[in-house]
Structure formats: structure tokens, C-alpha cells
Amino acid sequence: MNLSTFFKENPKAALAFSGGTDSAYLLYAAKGAGADVRAYYVKSAFQPQFELADAKRLCEELAVEAKIIETDVLAIPAVRKNPADRCYHCKKRIFTTIAEAAAADGYKLLLDGTNASDEEGDRPGMRALRELSVRSPLRECGLTKDEIRRLSKEAGLFTWEKPAYACLATRIPAGEEITVEKLKSTERAEDFLFSLGFTDFRVRRFGGAARLQFPASQLGRALEKREEIVKELKQYYQAVLLDMEVRI
Numbered sequence: 663m664n665l666s667t668f669f670k671e672n673p674k675a676a677l678a679f680s681g682g683t684d685s686a687y688l689l690y691a692a693k694g695a696g697a698d699v700r701a702y703y704v705k706s707a708f709q710p711q712f713e714l715a716d717a718k719r720l721c722e723e724l725a726v727e728a729k730i731i732e733t734d735v736l737a738i739p740a741v742r743k744n745p746a747d748r749c750y751h752c753k754k755r756i757f758t759t760i761a762e763a764a765a766a767d768g769y770k771l772l773l774d775g776t777n778a779s780d781e782e783g784d785r786p787g788m789r790a791l792r793e794l795s796v797r798s799p800l801r802e803c804g805l806t807k808d809e810i811r812r813l814s815k816e817a818g819l820f821t822w823e824k825p826a827y828a829c830l831a832t833r834i835p836a837g838e839e840i841t842v843e844k845l846k847s848t849e850r851a852e853d854f855l856f857s858l859g860f861t862d863f864r865v866r867r868f869g870g871a872a873r874l875q876f877p878a879s880q881l882g883r884a885l886e887k888r889e890e891i892v893k894e895l896k897q898y899y900q901a902v903l904l905d906m907e908v909r910i
Contacts (some may be wrong), residue, residue, distance in 0.1 A: 681717030684775030727807030753787030
């Protein structure tokens with residue numbers, strides 16, 4: 663099966679839209695196939711502002727209607743307390759929220775951007791997708807991340823080279839309670855590093871410290887910018903640590 667065939671068989675659907683490479687290409691393909699697909703973006707404390715900005719920009723460029731829904735994921739104890747299966751509880755709230763809004767708008771089928779490169783064992787939220795009967799056309803059609811980037815580039819989508827980005831909650835160790843303050847500190851710290859030109863990095867909490875993880879190719883530059891980085895990030899953390907083991 664290819665995406666054209668998928669959308670001929672499923673001409674009307676709602677899309678859980680993140681503004682990332684995968685869901686962006688899926689939205690593009692749906693429009694190209696003439697399908698009636700509406701994008702739903704869930705805004706929560708776990709999404710940085712730039713993700714919402716990218717989602718809006720992509721929808722404007724494709725002339726596709728997007729619906730933005732807000733939800734308080736931290737109101738769920740099983741999310742706020744940050745157990746090992748936090749992602750499951752968070753995904754279930756997000757996709758349930760989208761499904762309810764979509765159903766009210768007349769969309770019964772819900773899609774997401776999971777691709778063929780995504781291993782189920784690495785994504786605890788997959789269980790929530792199965793329970794809610796969410797379909798993943800990219801995965802069903804065997805499209806890998808590399809193929810999606812290539813196709814997105816050919817289509818002229820600005821998202822083709824957008825780095826993979828996990829939500830802000832992933833920066834807080836499992837078992838440590840998630841708070842709005844911790845999430846905001848993470849977002850501000852990462853925004854600053856983005857402004858310096860760093861990419862594909864993470865700022866993870868380690869006690870009260872920031873543990874910086876950069877690709878090996880950017881470690882040298884991080885050391886060159888050491889004083890500038892420490893000065894900025896110590897506004898939000900007690901200490902700033904550089905992780906020499908690349909595990910992004």
C-alpha cells in the first residue's frame with residue numbers, strides 16, 4: 663500500500679499534528695491525494711512554543727485548516743508523578759482529547775505520524791494508540807524516517823530537515839515529579855542553546871543541575887561557549903554539567 667491508496671480508502675480523517683517532519687509530510691500527502699484531513703494540535707506544558715509556531719506555519723503554507731486544543735496534562739497524577747509509563751498516560755489524554763474534538767467535527771478516523779522506523783519497544787505511548795484505534799499511515803505504508811525526509815525535501819517542506827524532538831517531559835528523570843517550573847526552565851535553556859546554533863541536543867535535569875548532551879561533533883563548540891552557556895543556564899539550574907557520553 664502507498665499513501666495515495668490509503669487516502670483513497672480513507673478519504674476523511676483527523677490528524678494528530680505535531681509540526682514535526684512525519685506528521686507534516688503526512689498532512690502534505692493527504693492534501694495531495696485530495697483527502698479531507700483536518701489537523702489537530704494539542705497545546706500543553708510539554709510542548710515548546712516553537713513546535714506550535716512550526717505547526718501553524720506548515721498549515722498556512724499548505725492552506726490546511728488546523729485546530730489548536732489546550733489540555734492540562736499535569737492535572738493527571740499518573741503524568742505529573744512521572745512513572746516509567748508516563749508517556750502512555752500522556753498519550754492517552756492527548757489522543758482522547760483529539761478524538762473527542764474530531765468526532766464533534768465529524769471526523770471518526772484518527773491518524774498519527776508514527777513511521778516505519780519507530781520501534782514499538784522504544785515508544786511506550788504506542789499502547790495508547792492501539793487502545794484508541796489510531797492508525798499510522800506512514801508506518802502502514804513502510805515509510806522510514808530517511809524516506810520521509812527525502813520526500814519532504816522533494817516536496818519543498820521546510821520540515822524536511824527538522825531535528826527529531828521529544829517533549830519537554832523527557833528531560834526530567836522518571837520518578838521525579840514534573841512541574842511547570844521545571845518544564846519552563848528546560849524550554850528556556852534549550853531555546854538559548856538553539857540561539858547559539860546548536861542542534862540535536864538535550865538539556866536534562868540531574869538533581870538540581872542541567873546535564874547537557876550534544877552530538878559528538880558539537881562538543882568542541884560547547885566547550886568554546888562554556889562561559890556563555892554556564893552564565894545563562896545557571897539562572898535556571900544550580901550547576902551545569904557536560905555529558906561526555908552521547909545518548910541523545
